[in-house]
Amino acid sequence: MDDVGLDLSALRTQIAQAGGGWEAGQTSVSLLPAEQRSLRLGADTTLTRQRQGASATQHSAGQSAGYPASFDWRSVSGQNYVTPVRDQGGCGSCVAFGVAAAIEGTFQVQRGNPSTNVDLSEAHIFYCYGAAAGRNCQNGWWPDYPLNNIRDSGVVDESCYPYTAGNQQCNLCSNWQSRLLKISAWHKITNVGEMKSWISTRGPVSTCFNVYTDFFAYRSGVYRYVSGKLEGGHCVLVVGYSDTNGCWICKNSWGTGWGQSGFFNIAYGECGIDGEVWAIDGVAETGWLYNVRVTGLWAINQDNNAWVYLANIGWRKIAPDNLNITVDMLVQLASAKAGARPVNVYQEQGVIKQVYVF
Amino acid sequence: MATEPRAEPPQAGSSAAAAAGGSAPQQAPPASQSSTGGGAGAWNNNTRITGLWSINEDRNSWVYVASVGWVKLANNSESAIIALTILGAHAKQMGSTVNYNTDDGTGQLTQMYVW
Secondary structure, eight states: OOTTTBBBBHHHHHHHHOOOEEEEEOOTTTSOOOOHHTOOOBOGGGGOOOOOOOOOOHHHHHTTTTOSEEEETTTTTTOOSOOOOOOSSSSSSSHHHHHHHHHHHHHHHHTOTOOOOBBBHHHHHIIIHHHHHTTTTTTTTTHHHHHHHHTTOOBOOOOSSSOSOOOOOOOOOOOOOOOOOOOEEEEEEEHHHHHHHHHHHHHEEEEEEEGGGGGGGGGEEEEOOOOOOEEEEEEEEEEEETTTTTTEEEOOBTTTTTBBBBEEEEEETTEEEEEOEEEEEEEEEOEEEEEEEEEEEEEESHHHOOEEEEETTTTHHHHHHHHHHHHHHHHHHHHHHHHHHOEEEEEOOOOOOEEEOO | OOOOOOOOOOTOSSSSOOOOOOOOOOOOOOOGOOOSSSSSSSSSEEEEEEEEOOOOOOOOOOEETTTTTTEEEOOOOHHHHHHHHHHHHHHHHHOOOEEEOOOOOOOOOOOOEOO
């Protein structure tokens, strides 16, 4: 055995016999004892239905849908919109990392700025929200729940509550309430064509899949399951895809000593990777947005509930304080849409509080 | 009983249609729209507003949907009917694509996207 529980020589032979496609080797995770490796996971699949990957038919059916054949947020016009690879360490907190990474990536795409230095607190997500829901390093979690928490209550930045691996008391900084960032909404996508369309236009998405023992030794190539037992569920970030290679491009949360500097390619439909993904509709920012375009309007038969769609940003709610405020702003923003005029808007947690139309 | 619009827009062929919740929008813009729906209910998508009607009665505002006819805007909320009226007027002025929902069992227009 080269690593604990992993016979790399035998694994390489098995990969070759299976047709190749990926390379196994020593990694920062394959070297760990089995009980420590299992803590690098953390998707509690008992909180959802059984995962299944998309079929080859589903992938080929979407080929004419208008999205590019390949896409990678690490290289869009020479810019990298993906935040750095993190390390969850010995705690089954992958859900927090997968969710935080999706929000960070969406934020940078939304801003059109790959260098915002956004870094959200996985500790806040896991040790505060997760712990309150009875989740810990041993039993993991599932993305629906923290996404609801972040939509409703927000998440602080990393410096307010830095991540360390291990069950602990929620320990936010003193001014945490003024450092919260919310998402406007999130949704699941189960159609692979829609996944590719969303990823190539709106940003990276979270996904979860089944990890088998051989995955711990992944070094490069397009991963396909070859050998080993089911170790558990794991959540990561999908940053792109390649129809040419038939794979999703993903960011893991096992540090840069694993995989391709922390990233990996996994074949379409493999291990449930594309059964469903979690997309962030928008990040609810506080501050001014300048020279943006209104391209959509929405209203419903509810008091003071009207929204505008800002190009490259997403849906934003108009201040619901009272009828006068909501209607005044809606009239001005509809006017801007009608005249294709740029607007400057001030948002508080993603709610439009002030409008200029020129 | 609230009055209903009776006139048809010029060259409109169809007759009048039958008259008669902190949610957030669910649909994406047409270019990236993944589905024609946007939640539960009866959706009518890719339509055009070709007429508007209002009268000096409380919360009584209608839009004429091409190939459908007159549709009454939901009147359960003061701010909502004003917002829907603004969206309808904008859509008519711009010839915009409109997706709307009439899911409250009364036939009233309860939700509208304008692109």
